[in-house]
Amino acid sequence: MFESLKKKFSRTSEKLEEELIEEAEKEDNLQEESGQRFSFFSFGRKKEEEKEEDDSNLLPESSESEDADLDEEIKSEDEEEEKKSRFWSRGKDKSEDDEEEDSEEEEKKSRFWSRGKDKSEDDEEDSDEEEDSEEEEKKSHFWSRNKDKKEDISADGEASGGIFSFVREKTISEKHVEDILWELEMELLQGDVAMEVASAVCDSVKNDLVGKKIKRSNDITEYTYIALRNAVAEIIDIPGKSMTEMIEEKKAQGEPLVVMFVGINGTGKTTTIGKLANYYLKKGYTPVIAASDTFRAGAIEQVTYHADNVGVKIIKHKKGSDPAAVAYDAVEHAKAQGKELVLIDTAGRMQTNVNLMDEMKKIRRVANPDLVIFVGDALTGNDATEQASKFNEAIDIDGVILTKADADSKGGASLSIGYVIQRPIMFLGVGQGYDDIMEYDAEWMLDQLFSESEDEAEVLEE
Incomplete structure (x- = not known):
């Protein structure tokens, strides 16, 4: 149900994210890090599940294990040759693999300090695109990620492949949302939404978004999702007795x-x-x-x-x-x-x-x-x-x-x-x-409008 409205809401989030990241790139205020990127519709579900968890969960759990691996790696240099051999080659003869282990050791260290860079390089190879610099590499990753969404997004609605963070915290201003919300209003009108309703939704979203401070690209998705959901909730919930x-x-x-x-x-x-x-x-x-x-x-x-x-x-x-x-x-x-x-x-x-x-x-x-x-x-x-x-x-x-x-x-x-x-x-x-x-x-209606699921409606039982 309501697939057209869902797409309009999702596009609004994507456009705002693009606007802010493009501006941050010009300001040299952007870096990419490994992490899980939430899609617009699954974001609400993920946030509910993770309400009581630390904000650090937005970063990949694998970073902790990589830290541990590096510590083990440095510690193993002071240990016997046999233990070192067993750690790196699982029983292979150290004399045959010495050079390979040293190379792997350096590679792991390098990956720890620059894994975000390596990640974008992997994405570059997958899409067969060659970039001349790390900056172009990041830009390519951002602008092409919607195109590769089907490959990147997991069954849980998450995507691995990097999230953007801002070196200096950014604040959403009127200039960031003005054109985007005008486009949303036009799209709502084309979708048979009454003019006063389209205007009310856009005004509410604008009031909610302007002034919000963001640190990561996932923050943009979160705030846009909440602003749109709140705006629609006010529109569709007209009180009355059953x-x-x-x-x-x-x-x-x-x-x-x-x-x-x-x-x-x-x-x-x-x-x-x-x-x-x-x-x-x-x-x-x-x-x-x-x-x-x-x-x-x-x-x-x-x-x-x-x-x-x-x-x-x-x-x-x-x-x-x-x-x-x-x-x-x-x-x-x-x-x-x-x-x-x-x-x-x-x-x-x-x-x-x-x-x-x-x-x-x-x-x-x-x-x-x-x-x-x-x-x-x-x-x-x-x-x-x-x-x-x-x-x-x-x-x-x-x-x-x-x-x-x-x-x-x-x-x-x-x-x-x-x-x-x-x-x-x-x-x-x-x-x-x-x-x-x-x-x-009204809650059921909100779930239909802000859910990825396109299953047929089920009759609610008291």
Whole structure:
């Protein structure tokens, strides 16, 4: 899910790193050392695992063993010939390998003092590039590392091959992030993110990053990751009660929770009602469906099909009858039978159709729903956000359900819709089956946006 957004976030981190390292090179304020380089998305997981560990863990564990090897090497010079031979050649005859051992000894010492240099030389050989100086070598290593990412990055999301550190600590300034965040804003807009949301994300990231002091290139990745995650967390976490909590509250009062669904044709509104009926039936509640879409040909048959499939009662009148009367009858049936949930299907209508919008207002007056939920198609991006805004102006919606979220690579609607209308997303449709619906959770959404995993969404269980 949301692969397009993930790439935009990752590129922002990479561009900032390139900007700062290029500037540091010009200032002669850069050195490369052996270490593990964290990829953007795995960085958060790695930091969680290493929260209680020393910062020195960013350096390779092998450096300690190399120190020990060198100490042993120097110590062994004062020992007997036989022990020295056993240490260096594992039982080979010293007289045959004397010269080779001396050479290896010097090579190890040399590698200890200049292993960063040797590392970049190894990378140079692997990529078949010849550089004239150590400085060009380092630059080549930096600019080509994304190209070689598949070879360098391990299964844990780490890469060996050197991290950059700054001789003098650097501070992220506005000039470093200005162009990068402008590019991010443009990319978010192209990804169907609403303008006010794109601006809010970029402003938040800028406020978080400017003034941060960095010592290593991994610091840049860390700060960018945290800044972007915090910015998105503020956008997608709109407070509100869950439908399950509201059912329990109404049940305590001896009343059913009445939910009215609105939206345009083709968004999956009727199928979503079938999914929700199934969802709450499995939770031990007894839903009833009102077939209040009496205008569209086949609408009553369609919602009846879903009701029969999941095994819930449907209240319906003949085609062309008053939709408000159907909704009223369903509410009365639920009260009489002690059912906890009424799901009212309404005719899909464009937000610009004044007459149909007035009819929807009548259903609201008669049925007096506790919740009015807009059902939008996540794949339509900004259109879904615009539709939700218009419905909210006309009828004052209480929440949103986004369908087809599992197929949404851009993520524009998921990121924007709740923030723009200041109403919570309540459920996400994540597949075509009746079980493919999940209660919205902001933390889950963050994990989808800031995780390397592209596995299909799993339904959260309480």
